[in-house]
Amino acid sequence: MEICRTVEAIRDTVAGWRRAGDRVALVPTMGALHAGHMALVGQAQAQADRVVASIFVNPTQFGDPKDLAAYPRTIEADTRLLEDHGVGALFLPAVEAMYPEGDETIVETSRLAGLYHGAVRPGHFRGVATVVTKLLNIVQPDVALFGEKDYQQLAVIRRMVRDLHMPVDILGVPTLREPDGLAMSSRNVRLSPEDRAAAPVLSRALDRAEALAAEGAPVETMMQAIRDVIGSEPRAVLKGLDIVDAASFRPVVRHLTRRAGIMLSAEFGGVLLIDQREIDPPQETR
Ligand SMILES: Nc1ncnc2c1ncn2[C@@H]1O[C@H](COP(=O)(O)OP(=O)(O)OP(=O)(O)O)[C@@H](O)[C@H]1O
Numbered sequence: 255m256e257i258c259r260t261v262e263a264i265r266d267t268v269a270g271w272r273r274a275g276d277r278v279a280l281v282p283t284m285g286a287l288h289a290g291h292m293a294l295v296g297q298a299q300a301q302a303d304r305v306v307a308s309i310f311v312n313p314t315q316f317g318d319p320k321d322l323a324a325y326p327r328t329i330e331a332d333t334r335l336l337e338d339h340g341v342g343a344l345f346l347p348a349v350e351a352m353y354p355e356g357d358e359t360i361v362e363t364s365r366l367a368g369l370y371h372g373a374v375r376p377g378h379f380r381g382v383a384t385v386v387t388k389l390l391n392i393v394q395p396d397v398a399l400f401g402e403k404d405y406q407q408l409a410v411i412r413r414m415v416r417d418l419h420m421p422v423d424i425l426g427v428p429t430l431r432e433p434d435g436l437a438m439s440s441r442n443v444r445l446s447p448e449d450r451a452a453a454p455v456l457s458r459a460l461d462r463a464e465a466l467a468a469e470g471a472p473v474e475t476m477m478q479a480i481r482d483v484i485g486s487e488p489r490a491v492l493k494g495l496d497i498v499d500a501a502s503f504r505p506v507v508r509h510l511t512r513r514a515g516i517m518l519s520a521e522f523g524g525v526l527l528i529d530q531r532e533i534d535p536p537q538e539t540r
Pocket residue numbers: 282283284285289290291293294399400401402403404427428429430431437438439440441442
């Protein structure tokens with residue numbers, strides 16, 4: 255695996271592959287890699303001849319400097335894992351390589367960035383859209399892969415790629431979970447043992463909502479059930495709960511008529527975790 259720290263180095267590597275006629279996939283990450291990231295790598299390998307993974311803890315998407323400072327960094331283990339999984343190149347830029355002095359251009363999906371999870375983390379999706387634009391422009395992959403766990407992030411990136419006519423396919427990958435249902439996330443290592451034991455309440459709340467959706471329950475009943483399940487866990491502080499149309503990302507009112515996404519976030523001892531579930535209306539109401 256080539257380790258490239260500069261824009262020039264990764265471009266050279268990818269240019270060599272392109273000359274050989276290879277199709278290229280990009281898996282952007284912030285490191286502290288886990289099996290969820292490796293699911294993205296696996297899908298990338300199914301889509302392309304060569305895979306680039308990037309590890310960059312992007313400062314512009316963190317509102318809270320404490321969250322940025324506490325973000326787990328395990329670069330040696332990450333490098334070994336990517337190498338073992340047959341990744342062709344690791345792009346590992348310094349902050350100055352991604353944001354050279356005088357950098358001032360931002361990319362923002364003006365409606366979507368401020369809604370839902372964007373209201374919980376103001377400025378977050380502007381930072382994500384800007385850095386993903388840079389990564390796509392640097393690597394110029396045929397396809398880039400993102401997890402469905404970060405459900406709104408995937409929607410923001412799809413919107414941006416469409417709006418800016420970026421020549422890349424965006425592929426979403428289902429959320430990988432621990433055996434107790436907790437969505438794998440780099441932040442999970444920051445949970446105390448008590449909070450780790452409490453955190454599966456997120457997926458239990460989503461299970462409950464999904465069961466209600468199957469019975470044709472109204473959206474407000476699903477929302478209340480989620481609040482009740484989260485409320486039954488004293489260590490969880492509910493931060494965000496939205497049920498949106500999966501295609502338009504507009505809020506769903508009253509009853510589901512089409513596929514929808516539930517987005518849920520809660521804090522456990524100051525660590526913000528998110529989870530998501532796509533749900534369908536019962537067969538007869540579609
Ligand atoms: N459990 C998972 N299953 C599938 N994909 C995932 C999972 N967790 C993260 N991803 C995806 O991996 C990519 C990189 O994510 P990132 O490096 O931020 O890790 P993370 O585990 O989401 O960390 P955190 O949410 O704590 O920032 C994103 O596209 C993200 O959606």
